[in-house]
Amino acid sequence: MSDRIFGGIGLVLAIFFAWQASIIQESFLSDIVGPKVFPYIIAAVMGLASIYFLVKPDPEPDWPTAGRLAEIGLAALVMFAYAQALPAFGFLIATAIAAAYLTWRLGSRPLESVLIGVGTSVGIYVIFRLLLGLSLARGPFGF
Numbered sequence: 001m002s003d004r005i006f007g008g009i010g011l012v013l014a015i016f017f018a019w020q021a022s023i024i025q026e027s028f029l030s031d032i033v034g035p036k037v038f039p040y041i042i043a044a045v046m047g048l049a050s051i052y053f054l055v056k057p058d059p060e061p062d063w064p065t066a067g068r069l070a071e072i073g074l075a076a077l078v079m080f081a082y083a084q085a086l087p088a089f090g091f092l093i094a095t096a097i098a099a100a101y102l103t104w105r106l107g108s109r110p111l112e113s114v115l116i117g118v119g120t121s122v123g124i125y126v127i128f129r130l131l132l133g134l135s136l137a138r139g140p141f142g143f
Helices: 002-022 037-055 066-105 110-131
Strands: none
Touching: 002 037, 066 110
């Protein structure tokens, strides 16, 4: 039953996402693909996955314990705090902290988590900012 509820909610979200993508204003200077294609792909994948859950639900789903649900909730709060911290601390610092916390909760040791967080943050910064030239949130140090 819970899989069907999850599938139904996912299908409604996929339809809403596709509708929102359909009302994106396109500029006459856009590329061949345009800004709508990627959201349509996401909506299609989400819709197909949701239909699978509606058609073929798990007869005996395993629900996480209360402690695991609390950890999932805390991870969601960390992602919310990350979005709020981006303008204040910038991409590098906020991403390093969020990635370090999340990898620590996934089972890495604390020192490994810090190294992974910093490596993830710097790696993404190099790819998106330096190589692709995309704009990322600048922190108090200007990067």
